[in-house]
Amino acid sequence: xxxxLSGEKIASQIEKKFPESVIESTADSLLVKxxxxxxxxxxxxxxxxxxxxxxxxxxxxxxxxYFEVVYQLTSLKHNHSLVLKTRCYGRDNPALPSVxxxxxxxxxQEREIxxxxxxxxxxxPDLRRIVLWEGFDxxxxxxxxx
Amino acid sequence: xxVGEVYSSRQLDETEGEAINELIARSQQTIPDPDQWLDxxxxxxxxxxxxxxxxxxxxxxxxxxVVCFPACCAFEFITTEASRFDLxxxxxEIIRGSPRQADLxxxxxxxxxxxxxxxxxxxxxxxxxxxxxAMGACAISGGIFRSSYSVVPGYNRIIPVDVYVPGCPPRxxxxxxxxxxxxxxxxxxxxxxxxx
Numbered sequence: 001x002x003x004x005l006s007g008e009k010i011a012s013q014i015e016k017k018f019p020e021s022v023i024e025s026t027a028d029s030l031l032v033k034x035x036x037x038x039x040x041x042x043x044x045x046x047x048x049x050x051x052x053x054x055x056x057x058x059x060x061x062x063x064x065x066y067f068e069v070v071y072q073l074t075s076l077k078h079n080h081s082l083v084l085k086t087r088c089y090g091r092d093n094p095a096l097p098s099v100x101x102x103x104x105x106x107x108x109q110e111r112e113i114x115x116x117x118x119x120x121x122x123x124x125p126d127l128r129r130i131v132l133w134e135g136f137d138x139x140x141x142x143x144x145x146x
Numbered sequence: 147x148x149v150g151e152v153y154s155s156r157q158l159d160e161t162e163g164e165a166i167n168e169l170i171a172r173s174q175q176t177i178p179d180p181d182q183w184l185d186x187x188x189x190x191x192x193x194x195x196x197x198x199x200x201x202x203x204x205x206x207x208x209x210x211x212v213v214c215f216p217a218c219c220a221f222e223f224i225t226t227e228a229s230r231f232d233l234x235x236x237x238x239e240i241i242r243g244s245p246r247q248a249d250l251x252x253x254x255x256x257x258x259x260x261x262x263x264x265x266x267x268x269x270x271x272x273x274x275x276x277x278x279x280a281m282g283a284c285a286i287s288g289g290i291f292r293s294s295y296s297v298v299p300g301y302n303r304i305i306p307v308d309v310y311v312p313g314c315p316p317r318x319x320x321x322x323x324x325x326x327x328x329x330x331x332x333x334x335x336x337x338x339x340x341x342x
Contacts, residue, residue, distance in 0.1 A: 131258050136295075138295075140296070142297050145295075
């Protein structure tokens with residue numbers, strides 16, 4: 001079975017490499033600053049011993065004050081997994097860097113989050129709506145969507 | 147031979163041979179044709195009915211459904227189609243992939259606004275005369291998804307519906323009942339144009 005790695009252990013490893021990039025870490029997850037997302041994601045993917053070569057899923061949560069984007073990472077090589085989280089602020093144009101260049105599987109999922117949550121992903125090659133039609137007003141998975 | 151004996155292969159062959167010879171002896175005469183009672187006079191007879199009755203009978207006896215199964219009601223439709231409920235009884239076992247060969251649209255499932263133009267186009271491509279059965283709560287009113295931003299609240303927003311079959315999903319008996327109701331409706335149709 002896939003072993004879920006402790007966020008705390010990996011946090012200490014990342015803190016050494018990228019100081020003050022981790023906001024919070026628990027046994028289940030690792031919450032990092034949005035500015036550092038690409039660097040940390042690349043580090044998790046390429047570092048020997050971690051090798052998170054597979055992105056299982058991306059989801060987003062609306063907490064009113066901020067959006068939290070959750071990356072479920074898996075290493076097929078070592079059969080372990082990690083939950084990586086980050087936050088973005090503002091309701092008009094919240095944005096995060098895109099991870100499509102690291103994991104191609106992020107393409108459609110980032111488009112879905114853009115469509116339903118309204119979070120922009122900078123650097124995405126083809127960011128447009130995927131589920132709803134062009135011209136739809138609003139982002140229906142937001143808490144304030146009625 | 148006695149019952150309970152263990153027979154040799156030769157004995158079994160001999161028993162089989164006896165049975166065959168017996169059947170041959172009994173089958174020297176041909177069995178009469180069941181239609182033989184129709185004499186020549188009756189065969190030349192003519193049945194009279196109205197054109198409407200004839201055409202309505204033909205139309206309702208072979209309604210071919212088009213493929214329009216966007217969601218889970220399709221499984222109840224498949225059950226209706228399959229051997230236990232057997233839609234062939236109504237001459238509608240053929241599900242048409244092409245709307246041009248279909249008369250009936252059974253709208254089995256939730257329709258989203260994104261899918262709606264395609265369903266409308268399929269309906270428009272069907273040749274007249276054509277009918278629509280709205281199957282299930284979603285097809286009638288949008289069902290539990292009615293207040294959703296993306297769901298069409300009832301197929302009758304985009305295409306005219308002839309028969310509504312409620313249920314979530316309706317059981318095959320209910321769908322068959324709806325089909326029978328549509329048969330009844332068709333049997334009252336007339337090909338003559340109404341006077342203006």
